[in-house]
Amino acid sequence: MNWVAWKMLTGNRGKYIAIIVGVTFGAFLITQQSSVFWGLMVLTTSQIKDIEGADIWVMDKNMQYVDDIKPMADNELWRVRGVEGVDWAVRLYKGITRARLEDGRFQQIIMIGLDDATMVGAPREIVVGNIDDLRRPDAIIMDEAGYRQLWPNEPFKAGKMFEMNDRRAVIVGVCKSRKTFMTFPIIYTRYSQAISFIPMERKVLSFVLANPAPGLSAEEVCKRIEAQTDLQAQTREQFEWKTIWYYMKRTGIPFNFGTVVLLGFIVGAAICGQTFYMFTLENLRQFGALKAMGARNGQLIMMILLQAFVVGSIGYALGVGLAAVIFGNLVKATDKLAFAMTWQVLAGAAVSIFVMVVFSSLFSIWRVIRLEPAVVFKG
Amino acid sequence: MSLETPDAPAPAKTTAIVCRGVTKDFGVGDALVRALRGVDLDVYSGELTLLVGPSGCGKTTLLSVVCGILDATAGDIEVLDYDLHQLTGRQLVDFRRKNVGFVFQQFNLLPALNAAENVCVPLLLQGVPRRKAIERANEMLERVGLADRAKAPPSNLSGGQQQRVAIARALIHEPRLLVCDEPTSALDARTGHTIMELLREVACGSDRAVVVVTHDPRVYEFGDRIASMEDGRVVGVAEGTEAKRMAADQSALMRTGKN
Numbered sequence: 001m002n003w004v005a006w007k008m009l010t011g012n013r014g015k016y017i018a019i020i021v022g023v024t025f026g027a028f029l030i031t032q033q034s035s036v037f038w039g040l041m042v043l044t045t046s047q048i049k050d051i052e053g054a055d056i057w058v059m060d061k062n063m064q065y066v067d068d069i070k071p072m073a074d075n076e077l078w079r080v081r082g083v084e085g086v087d088w089a090v091r092l093y094k095g096i097t098r099a100r101l102e103d104g105r106f107q108q109i110i111m112i113g114l115d116d117a118t119m120v121g122a123p124r125e126i127v128v129g130n131i132d133d134l135r136r137p138d139a140i141i142m143d144e145a146g147y148r149q150l151w152p153n154e155p156f157k158a159g160k161m162f163e164m165n166d167r168r169a170v171i172v173g174v175c176k177s178r179k180t181f182m183t184f185p186i187i188y189t190r191y192s193q194a195i196s197f198i199p200m201e202r203k204v205l206s207f208v209l210a211n212p213a214p215g216l217s218a219e220e221v222c223k224r225i226e227a228q229t230d231l232q233a234q235t236r237e238q239f240e241w242k243t244i245w246y247y248m249k250r251t252g253i254p255f256n257f258g259t260v261v262l263l264g265f266i267v268g269a270a271i272c273g274q275t276f277y278m279f280t281l282e283n284l285r286q287f288g289a290l291k292a293m294g295a296r297n298g299q300l301i302m303m304i305l306l307q308a309f310v311v312g313s314i315g316y317a318l319g320v321g322l323a324a325v326i327f328g329n330l331v332k333a334t335d336k337l338a339f340a341m342t343w344q345v346l347a348g349a350a351v352s353i354f355v356m357v358v359f360s361s362l363f364s365i366w367r368v369i370r371l372e373p374a375v376v377f378k379g
Numbered sequence: 380m381s382l383e384t385p386d387a388p389a390p391a392k393t394t395a396i397v398c399r400g401v402t403k404d405f406g407v408g409d410a411l412v413r414a415l416r417g418v419d420l421d422v423y424s425g426e427l428t429l430l431v432g433p434s435g436c437g438k439t440t441l442l443s444v445v446c447g448i449l450d451a452t453a454g455d456i457e458v459l460d461y462d463l464h465q466l467t468g469r470q471l472v473d474f475r476r477k478n479v480g481f482v483f484q485q486f487n488l489l490p491a492l493n494a495a496e497n498v499c500v501p502l503l504l505q506g507v508p509r510r511k512a513i514e515r516a517n518e519m520l521e522r523v524g525l526a527d528r529a530k531a532p533p534s535n536l537s538g539g540q541q542q543r544v545a546i547a548r549a550l551i552h553e554p555r556l557l558v559c560d561e562p563t564s565a566l567d568a569r570t571g572h573t574i575m576e577l578l579r580e581v582a583c584g585s586d587r588a589v590v591v592v593t594h595d596p597r598v599y600e601f602g603d604r605i606a607s608m609e610d611g612r613v614v615g616v617a618e619g620t621e622a623k624r625m626a627a628d629q630s631a632l633m634r635t636g637k638n
Contacts, residue, residue, distance in 0.1 A: 001503055004492065011491020289487035292448055294476020294504050296469070373448045376483050377439045377560045 005303035023315020026268015037257035039338030046178035051121035054209035065246035071203035089210035090115035113194025129173025141173040146185020164197040273360035280364035291373035312357035395588035396422035401454030416611035432608035480549030482559035495529040519547040539570035
């Protein structure tokens, strides 16, 4: 009877298309909004991802996310190094400072201060210059997006200068980096240089980056560090999730995106459900005839669910495809769009669409189950 | 007309339907409507039985009860040796699927399926593979004279052709009971006559009982047995020569415009 269900569905082309349009709309909106939401969440972790080379991030125990910097005393580095199981540990400065450009403009800038000796956490892809150039006085490397933001339409080149904390900074290179949530330019410099670009403070150490000794897991070493230093130690992945959860819990981002996702679900379900129900009502006599001829309720339910599954699958594919094509191309065209269509987003959208079409078909199923086959004898 | 007629059925005839004191109520309390008030009726295999009577007399309700679509409120109903009272809802569905063919007043063909596909639906319900079911459907369409219209959708068929498709659908799984609800009322007189001829020709077999509900006197001539209903009861059964006389009387009345 599945074949009959398929023929019934596609036989009424107008309603068939209308139902698919409803599901497509829902799938598009759910996927697009979820992808943008997740894209934003991923942005919050981009600086953790960009600072590679260390598996363990050590920070103040009250720190809640990557930008919630609570500076530590420099001697915390030695305490971490003293923990058994720590292979190596280096310092890292991360903070936001204000730059004064040559033309007098001011610009907030994210500054990363790398360990002078090892340069752990340095950008991997240098577009202009070389990482060793950072060893020169006043040297900084700026990210591409930041460079474009400050000097639009100008080619990347070394030698640009600006001031931070009344000290001269010279761009010696341009690097690639992930987009950040803050969208400020990012500069990399040596730790010792970084602390000269900020006002004098008693504590300036933002993070200690460490790696576990061979044979030990990062989780195990994190536990040891926390036990012995009263600091907070997180693996890279833990720190990313900690940051994401902070934004999820403490900001209105999930709620705002959630309302649009819910709207997509409701509107899609409404269009789909209403059209699907009308479709069933139109075929009620035929369903009655099938019941009279000996079709079981289970068979009819399967027919309706199959129809729902078909329109759900097609609508999902179209909705997701549209979102991928449109926003995939937009992402390529602009660096301002946060859009991460991960398999989790696709799976979530699939579950939503599945729930939507099943929910939409419930009214039809209810109507058909309650249908008296004797209805077919009424003229 | 009496229940006991001189032309009693021959002893060899098999009783397909036995109704004794069948009642059917709809609603409860003040809203209670008694559609059947103690129906006694025998229907035999190999015969075409007409259920006739004025609108609202309970013909269609009785038809629905004997084919297992509606439960009787009281009384005994035995159909094809099944005591319908003893069957569960699921068993009744199985009973209908295997043993009953339906011809409806409004045809009730699935508009999305072509003629052959519509005809094969009862076989699909029984789990017969589609290819085999379509083959059988084409054979059935040939029997009802529509072999050349097998791929036509219902919307491209005339009313008479649609009813032929419906008859083919009702017979494809070789049911032992064929129930027809006003099969000619949506058709003009000539087409209705042709449909009744077809029903007699292809539907009536020694092992199959055909019950036709009608209030169209022009089809009385096709009945082996005519059960007249009034106010929820079978008030008389004419058979044999009496049935023929009844049909002739109705024809005469119609010719003189008194009916």
